[in-house]
Amino acid sequence: MDILLSVVAVSLGAAFAVPLAARRRRAPAALAAGAAFLLLCLSAAVAARVPRGGILLHRAGGWPPPFGVVLVADGLSAVMLVTINAAVFLAALYSSEYARRYTGEWRFFTLLLLMAAGMNGVVLAGDLFNLLVFVEIAAFSAYALVAFGTASEELEASFKYAVLGILSTNFVLFGIALIYGSCSTLNMADISLALADGRRGAGYAGFVAAVFVFGFGLKSALVPFHAWLPDAHSSAPAPVSALLSGVLIKTLGVYALARVLFNVVGMTPAASRLLMALGGLSMAAGAALALGQWDMKRLLAYSSISQVGYIVLGLGLGTPLGVAGALFHLVNHSVFKSLLFLNAGAVEHATGMRDLRRMGGLGGRMPVTAATSMIASLSIAGLPPLSGFWSKLAIVAACVGAGRPGYAALAVLVSVLTLAIVMRLQRYAFFGEPGGRWDGVGEVPAPMRIAMCALALACLLGGLLAIPTVGGRFIGRGAEALLAGGGYAEKVRAAAPEGAWCGSRGGAGAARRASARGGG
Amino acid sequence: MTAYLLASLLFLVGIYSAATKRNLIKIIIGLGISGYAINLFFVLLGYRAGGRAPIFPEALAAGEMVDPLPQALVLMFIVVGLGATSLLSALAVRLYEKHGTFDVRRMRRLRG
Amino acid sequence: MRDRRPGEGMTLTVRTITRLTAGLILLFGFSIAIEAHGAPGGGFAGGVIIALAFIHLILGFGKRACRRNLSRTFPSFAARLDAPLLISVAMAALLCAFTAHSALAGRGLDMEPYGALLEEALQLFVAVTVAAGLVAIFSGLAAMRIDRR
Numbered sequence: 075m076d077i078l079l080s081v082v083a084v085s086l087g088a089a090f091a092v093p094l095a096a097r098r099r100r101a102p103a104a105l106a107a108g109a110a111f112l113l114l115c116l117s118a119a120v121a122a123r124v125p126r127g128g129i130l131l132h133r134a135g136g137w138p139p140p141f142g143v144v145l146v147a148d149g150l151s152a153v154m155l156v157t158i159n160a161a162v163f164l165a166a167l168y169s170s171e172y173a174r175r176y177t178g179e180w181r182f183f184t185l186l187l188l189m190a191a192g193m194n195g196v197v198l199a200g201d202l203f204n205l206l207v208f209v210e211i212a213a214f215s216a217y218a219l220v221a222f223g224t225a226s227e228e229l230e231a232s233f234k235y236a237v238l239g240i241l242s243t244n245f246v247l248f249g250i251a252l253i254y255g256s257c258s259t260l261n262m263a264d265i266s267l268a269l270a271d272g273r274r275g276a277g278y279a280g281f282v283a284a285v286f287v288f289g290f291g292l293k294s295a296l297v298p299f300h301a302w303l304p305d306a307h308s309s310a311p312a313p314v315s316a317l318l319s320g321v322l323i324k325t326l327g328v329y330a331l332a333r334v335l336f337n338v339v340g341m342t343p344a345a346s347r348l349l350m351a352l353g354g355l356s357m358a359a360g361a362a363l364a365l366g367q368w369d370m371k372r373l374l375a376y377s378s379i380s381q382v383g384y385i386v387l388g389l390g391l392g393t394p395l396g397v398a399g400a401l402f403h404l405v406n407h408s409v410f411k412s413l414l415f416l417n418a419g420a421v422e423h424a425t426g427m428r429d430l431r432r433m434g435g436l437g438g439r440m441p442v443t444a445a446t447s448m449i450a451s452l453s454i455a456g457l458p459p460l461s462g463f464w465s466k467l468a469i470v471a472a473c474v475g476a477g478r479p480g481y482a483a484l485a486v487l488v489s490v491l492t493l494a495i496v497m498r499l500q501r502y503a504f505f506g507e508p509g510g511r512w513d514g515v516g517e518v519p520a521p522m523r524i525a526m527c528a529l530a531l532a533c534l535l536g537g538l539l540a541i542p543t544v545g546g547r548f549i550g551r552g553a554e555a556l557l558a559g560g561g562y563a564e565k566v567r568a569a570a571p572e573g574a575w576c577g578s579r580g581g582a583g584a585a586r587r588a589s590a591r592g593g594g
Numbered sequence: 595m596t597a598y599l600l601a602s603l604l605f606l607v608g609i610y611s612a613a614t615k616r617n618l619i620k621i622i623i624g625l626g627i628s629g630y631a632i633n634l635f636f637v638l639l640g641y642r643a644g645g646r647a648p649i650f651p652e653a654l655a656a657g658e659m660v661d662p663l664p665q666a667l668v669l670m671f672i673v674v675g676l677g678a679t680s681l682l683s684a685l686a687v688r689l690y691e692k693h694g695t696f697d698v699r700r701m702r703r704l705r706g
Numbered sequence: 707m708r709d710r711r712p713g714e715g716m717t718l719t720v721r722t723i724t725r726l727t728a729g730l731i732l733l734f735g736f737s738i739a740i741e742a743h744g745a746p747g748g749g750f751a752g753g754v755i756i757a758l759a760f761i762h763l764i765l766g767f768g769k770r771a772c773r774r775n776l777s778r779t780f781p782s783f784a785a786r787l788d789a790p791l792l793i794s795v796a797m798a799a800l801l802c803a804f805t806a807h808s809a810l811a812g813r814g815l816d817m818e819p820y821g822a823l824l825e826e827a828l829q830l831f832v833a834v835t836v837a838a839g840l841v842a843i844f845s846g847l848a849a850m851r852i853d854r855r
Contacts, residue, residue: 240682
């Protein structure tokens, strides 16, 4: 079976195999973790196989693009796949202990794997319609997982999230309808070529881009559209929060937005300015709001808004360094924010509370949690040897390089604010004298510790990706894929068998047609 | 053109209802209406004046049929809309259990 | 009109009319589903109409009466049963296509007429799946106890 198809098939198949194993007590957790590990291996294989500057393509049912459904993996998809599946694997491992508190554990793992399937599908989809379908699969599982505890506030958070999510889907569908109306195709490569023709849909490509920015911006919780995120991310079970903050908003929001803007509609100066403004606003507002929070997970959720702002700012710059920095920060953020949410979950698991005012002195009782949390905090704040520093440095340098010193100053300022935020978390949760309060509290079980340690190790070693020879193969190719712009379409067309491409021919084809018409 | 304008009007009605109503059920209905408006818009895009249903009989050129692709996609999104409505109403019923009301002003997180 | 307890259904007029029309709606749904091979999305539309007949009954008679007379697990069971049914239709279709293109085709074993029959069966199964799924969702929501304060 084709490797791209097997990534989607394994995740969907595993999701529906979990209910069959529901009767055995430990089987759902083991099955989910096993499937997630297999997915991680598969995505590493995809990343290794994607040729430099090229793509892998799977034609579903053998139909050639642009008519058939295609799965496409390029450098960017490879970066996203590895990040997603690593996070899903560690979250599944962590959940094998954490989810024991729920009745109907198998439902939890089914939804978790469905969410993974949706995200894997999003990054591999070669046409807009399947992209939206996979977005829906992931988003619906997320709505259900947020409400999983069925406490009042979880239901409310889930309702809010679902209403805004469905609204954003409607807008994205509207954008797709507009594109289909002008280009008569849904294949992303074909749309890009048709728009490059210049004859069709060029008039309102800007409007379409704005509709997509609104739709996907709502999914990635950029600041004017962020209202749902703090509720949803703090109400979800901890491993799910880690996935929501770590990869979901980036896959459904940032990845989809970047793919559509860079490779399909084409980046314009207006879109670039809009992205930078949204990114800067998210950075500043997210950090400012996070400062006042006492709920541990709510604080982390607001900080996610701020960190996604960095990514969008880097993408908006559109320079090679900016885009590479953005992707690097995306990978790093998924590591350290997942880790911080898992730490919060561990604290909640052990003490049953999330309110920072009532904690303190947990460091001695939960040494692994405290140490890993410290590493993640320093990394998110951007202290030198850790991964977060290098990606923020790249983004700040790209801002300066692109002649936007204001944004560079803002990025540095927000980084300092972030340090204050996470140090406040450290101080109230882990530092200080334990007193007699935590006598019965011990470290969390082994699977949870292993997941946290693995992520902490990734934080420590993530800086190595900043070395061009190491990171260039991974992050660099992702950035190249985005910066290639219309080159994505050319590559998909080249991967179709000779003579099979019946869609638009792009600039060259249009010129040929024009000369033929002139000659005749 | 009138049809497109009416579809956008329907969309605005849905958004207005979802954004301003204080009752969970009315919010769900508003979202449903906005979804239908988009579906209607999509089907209208594929319509061709005087075109017939896109079934492939022998003596009929492709030009005489309406575009089948939007219809297939809209069918898919009707099902997604069904999923959305049932998920939201399940949440609304559970919230009613907790609060004894569908009024969002009585719910802490949804008040804003 | 006197007040009724929740879940007790509607007035006698509504119930009588429901009793008369539900069967007709069901019949209409099946006729659409059987005609489905000639209409776009036919099985789906037929299934929705079949489901509407049952939803009509649940609304008219109230969920208490329905809980006595309609099985709550049957719709979801039917929805699940459909996966094997659809797979078997697909297998039968493969078999037909295989025999049509193999040496058997020339020896008086003509599978061509069965194709239309399979298409018919497929659309009918789709209709039943859709109907069962919709009824399962609706009765699932209706069965949630919302009268508790």
